[in-house]
Amino acid sequence: MRTGALGTVLVAGGGITAWCAAAALRRRAPFLDVTLLATPVSPDALADRIACTLPSLLGFHGDLGIGEGDGIARTGAGYRLGTRFSGWAEGLADYAHAYGRYGRPFGPTSFHLHWLRAARTGAAGPFDGYSPAAALARADRFVPATPDTPFADHEYGLTLDPPRYHAMMRAFALHVGVREIAGEIADVRVDARGFVAAVTLADGRAVGAQLFVDATGPEARLRGALDAARDDWSRWLPCDRVLLADGPAAAPPVLTPVMAHPAGWRWTSGQQSGFGYASGHLGDAAAARVLRNACGQAPDAPIRIRPGTRPEPWRGNVVAIGDAATEMEPLEWCNLHLALSAIDRLVTMLPGAVPTPVEAADFNRQSLAEANRVRDFLAMHWRTAQRRDPLWRAVAAAEPPASLAHTLAQWTERGRLPFHEEETFARDAWAAVLIGQGCLPRRLDPLIDAVPAASADAAMAALAADIAAALPHLPTHAAFRAAQARYLTR
Known part of the structure; x- marks a missing residue:
């Protein structure tokens, strides 16, 4: 030594x-x-x-x-x-x-801001419908990340x-x-x-x-x-x-x-x-x-x-x-x-x-x-759950930690999610929960206007179509595990 x-x-x-x-x-x-x-x-x-x-x-x-x-x-x-x-x-x-990611990056702002704008006019489907991993999971299918497909980076x-x-x-x-x-x-x-x-x-x-x-x-x-x-x-x-x-x-x-x-x-x-x-x-x-x-x-x-x-x-x-x-x-x-x-x-x-x-x-x-x-x-x-039970109301009413209060203030004002060191969950994860629970911002980041709404809506529709077209060709979770087990025991 x-x-x-x-x-x-x-x-x-x-x-x-x-x-x-x-x-x-x-x-x-x-x-x-x-x-x-x-x-x-x-x-x-x-x-x-x-x-x-x-x-x-x-x-x-x-x-x-x-x-x-x-x-x-x-x-x-x-x-x-x-x-x-x-x-x-x-x-x-x-x-x-x-x-995994929600949506595809286009323009100078995050995908969730384009979705929020489209949702206001009824032009967007459910937010997790633009997540390849969520679509895969809801269909009880599984593949690892596969290049050159919509399921490339989950x-x-x-x-x-x-x-x-x-x-x-x-x-x-x-x-x-x-x-x-x-x-x-x-x-x-x-x-x-x-x-x-x-x-x-x-x-x-x-x-x-x-x-x-x-x-x-x-x-x-x-x-x-x-x-x-x-x-x-x-x-x-x-x-x-x-x-x-x-x-x-x-x-x-x-x-x-x-x-x-x-x-x-x-x-x-x-x-x-x-x-x-x-x-x-x-x-x-x-x-x-x-x-x-x-x-x-x-x-x-x-x-x-x-x-x-x-x-x-x-x-x-x-x-x-x-x-x-x-x-x-x-x-x-x-x-x-x-x-x-x-x-x-x-x-x-x-x-x-x-x-x-x-x-x-x-x-x-x-x-x-x-x-x-x-x-x-x-x-x-x-804090953002919408339930009327006494426990849930009491927790939602508690003064949040300062770091969470800052994040929620940025989100509710402009849909922004600040960067923190040692962050376990990506911004898309925060957006998925906040949107899923109906916690939506009052206004949107003005940079969203750099991409016309019609162009963003078309890109979102194309992504949803790509996911839907690829999904039926992927194995179920059970089939994938069975094939993997057969390969490992050969």
Whole structure:
């Protein structure tokens, strides 16, 4: 080991998040001695339990060299092109937030502004009708991005079978050289500098390292030993409980349905169904009945959420990731995404043998910016929803975070969407939700007049026709998965 170089890392946690962290550190920094302390998986760790993922998981696989054969077909995963929201705006049709562009760029302004102008005169169809990914998903069809077609640049996430995915990531991590030890954490010893010196296990063993990664879930067994500071988001993200129910194996939908409920929202993703709710508006027993009636399966015990984030996930020589850093309802499926983003950030900012405040400060700045902007995106769903239930009215009436207030002010005035660093969701995603929920701007950006309305309308009609003509020639989701499975097992 070079003098002053980082050599040993201990990842604490036994779930998907922990194994992803250990695998990435060892794979991308093979000079590290990485040990995973396989503690019992926290029942409240949503990042380890939610089946739906964002497209970032595929990029994470690519960085590790995991191909689709291992990452998808052999773990029983299905493809996801987005989410379909129903009941979030009473009196309006459902809408899709799809992972790809909406419309085609023409002129100096964004496509959504041309659509908004056309919608005022009745010349536009539904906004997601101009999204190739949304059209593909609504038809229950799937292909990866295909050049020289309308379906050339969409992204896709996955619907996981969490136990099978966990087994795959564990096997991969062990294959690349991660060492595994099992045990219960009994104590965390902190030295005079405020660094973790060692973790004491229930059997008396002491495990040390130069850097500790806390993936123990919301209990944050390591990072919580240093301080308890956290930002509270409960006034903007009201769901403090999640129920999950697993049923018989079923093909996951390409467009995950999310249905609004007076006390929250529920979803189904094939084998897994779920319900996020505010316990102050619906008791646990009543919530269990709602989910059981919807999916026919008895749910597990409620998962408790404290919506919020640690402003300093990295402190001293401990880095919190996943639910140990940020807790939020799984709306838009960001839980695992934030963990993977933190893992990538840690790999690119690896410290020396002794982490310095400069490294931790920049990691924390970027992590907080990302978490806050994800919070804004989720809170935007609640604030702009058009429902009359007491919970929904109360959340919509709460003073929004300053960054969200700025975005909504720009949108409602001129249809503009400002740029933010560390933004998880593209402007098209923001526009899809805002338009889908009936939150329309009072006026439009004056640059829209650079393209005559007739020309814009003709371009929009041509795009819709191109999508409609290509769609029947594409395979169904089931057919694509079956063909892929046959190819991989030849």
